[in-house]
Amino acid sequence: MSSTSPETRPALEVVNVLKQFKQAGRSELFTAVNRVNLTIAPGQIVAMVGSNGSGKSTLLSMIAGSQRPDQGEIRVAGVAVTDMPSWQRTGLVALVRQNPEHNVFSALTIAENFALADAGKSKRFNLKGAVTPRIKDMARAALAQFSMGLEDRIDNLAGNLSGGQRQAVSVAMATCRDPGLLLLDEHVSALDPTRARVVMEKTEEIVRARRVATLMVTHDMSHAIKHSDRLILMHRGQITMDLGAEEKAGLTVPTLLRRFEELTGESLPDSAVLA
Numbered sequence: 001m002s003s004t005s006p007e008t009r010p011a012l013e014v015v016n017v018l019k020q021f022k023q024a025g026r027s028e029l030f031t032a033v034n035r036v037n038l039t040i041a042p043g044q045i046v047a048m049v050g051s052n053g054s055g056k057s058t059l060l061s062m063i064a065g066s067q068r069p070d071q072g073e074i075r076v077a078g079v080a081v082t083d084m085p086s087w088q089r090t091g092l093v094a095l096v097r098q099n100p101e102h103n104v105f106s107a108l109t110i111a112e113n114f115a116l117a118d119a120g121k122s123k124r125f126n127l128k129g130a131v132t133p134r135i136k137d138m139a140r141a142a143l144a145q146f147s148m149g150l151e152d153r154i155d156n157l158a159g160n161l162s163g164g165q166r167q168a169v170s171v172a173m174a175t176c177r178d179p180g181l182l183l184l185d186e187h188v189s190a191l192d193p194t195r196a197r198v199v200m201e202k203t204e205e206i207v208r209a210r211r212v213a214t215l216m217v218t219h220d221m222s223h224a225i226k227h228s229d230r231l232i233l234m235h236r237g238q239i240t241m242d243l244g245a246e247e248k249a250g251l252t253v254p255t256l257l258r259r260f261e262e263l264t265g266e267s268l269p270d271s272a273v274l275a
């Protein structure tokens with residue numbers, strides 16, 4: 001079998017990626033992501049944790065296509081996306097953001113949101129007539145996975161949903177077409193702890209069932225340990241720790257926080273502890 005066949009090629013390859021920013025009042029550039037290498041296998045769930053400002057969101061935004069690396073290469077499911085605008089990555093990369101407001105259009109119904117997501121990179125989108133029986137079936141099936149009754153509300157305005165319901169809709173939309181890679185940028189951090197747990201557990205269940213490779217940024221260390229196959233730690237623009245399933249098996253939140261402190265001399269913010 002060829003090493004580049006769909007079954008074996010990595011879901012994500014980040015090769016030597018560098019991103020620098022100009023800083024106000026300073027002549028030298030600030031390095032936010034410092035020659036990062038990261039490979040994610042098909043179906044693998046990777047949790048990424050790290051201190052504030054360590055470069056997690058910048059790395060995610062380069063993978064999603066809203067920023068371009070200054071150097072390096074990014075491939076998703078074998079496709080070179082480094083210079084591809086984000087709208088062209090639909091189907092390859094799906095992103096669920098922290099703020100529920102940023103993931104769904106409040107003025108559209110749930111079904112219309114699905115129609116819009118499905119239209120993806122096609123430039124012509126006409127809302128009138130876009131909600132076809134196929135879209136409705138797709139939306140109902142995707143939403144039923146969350147067991148929140150959302151499949152019976154597809155004609156409701158998304159703006160009338162709670163934050164947790166919106167994030168459930170967002171994950172359902174992001175995964176229903178089986179993207180090459182799912183990016184979760186603190187997608188449950190704006191929810192209350194109970195809702196956060198439910199949405200996180202369902203998210204894991206869905207991505208495992210669909211075998212969608214996932215890179216999840218979180219400040220909740222227990223989520224990072226519990227809901228991943230692998231845990232990576234970013235610090236000052238670099239990946240400083242990379243724990244596979246075996247190393248992660250006996251890991252507890254206090255041990256993880258201690259290991260981070262030993263490695264970096266700094267404390268890791270744990271939203272579950274801070275909450």
Ligand SMILES: Nc1ncnc2c1ncn2[C@@H]1O[C@H](COP(=O)(O)OP(=O)(O)OP(=O)(O)O)[C@@H](O)[C@H]1O
Nearest residue numbers: 021022023032050051052053054055056057058059
């Ligand atoms: N557009 C920009 N211009 C200048 N500096 C930036 C820009 N975007 C990010 N940075 C800086 O790059 C660093 C990394 O930011 P980034 O948002 O990636 O960190 P993070 O790990 O996601 O942090 P947090 O956990 O707090 O969300 C920070 O010091 C930030 O101030």
